[in-house]
Amino acid sequence: MADQARTVRNKQVILVSYPKDWVIEDNLRIEETDIHLSLKPGCGHVLLQTLWASVDPYLRWRMQESKEGLYAQPFQLGKPIVVRAVSKVIASDHQEIHVGEFVAGPISLGEYALVEGGQGLWKVDPNLAPLSYYLGLLGAPGLTAWAGLNLIGEPKPGDEFFVSAAAGAVGLVVGQLAKLKGCRVVGSVGSDDKVMQILCSPI
CATH class of the missing domain: 3.90.180.10 (Medium-chain alcohol dehydrogenases, catalytic domain)
Structure with missing residues (x-):
């Protein structure tokens, strides 16, 4: 104390x-x-x-x-x-x-x-990771992305995988996790700025 x-x-x-x-x-x-x-x-x-x-x-x-x-x-x-x-x-x-x-x-x-x-x-x-990651990639958004993908979606290599709100905290992670599983990923966003956000994302 x-x-x-x-x-x-x-x-x-x-x-x-x-x-x-x-x-x-x-x-x-x-x-x-x-x-x-x-x-x-x-x-x-x-x-x-x-x-x-x-x-x-x-x-x-x-x-x-x-x-x-x-x-x-x-x-x-x-x-x-x-x-x-x-x-x-x-x-x-x-x-x-x-x-x-x-x-x-x-x-x-x-x-x-x-x-x-x-x-x-x-x-x-x-x-183990930058502290800010525990609010994103290693926090609730990352856990939501992982659980939704692996426990509910259960995609297989070669599957088509669609992500709505792909520039959001969960969408950014789940799209990349799906790509790591060998899926073809398509996402939707609300603006051109958000497209750039995805392309420039460090994760």
């Missing part, structure tokens, strides 16, 4: 109103508060410094008052929005998560985040 007796200013993104259509600046605000970089012994919590955060389309669907049609709870007004992020552990009272390690998981969007009981966090290794 680290007990750093100092206080810093923490910026967080707060939802102040539910969007009626597109998300606009008035729906959100940046709020600064003090946060202590220390933890009480026995709390079991983890204090994180955010390094990478993923701003995904599903966040828009959680910005609504009703839970109808959602697989997760809507965001609460006056509270930070929650995103998937990669963070560095700067204080910990968790038995399995230690100071200096890197973790991924859902956190309140801000410069720092307190995760009670370390809930939803898993360790990531910067020696």
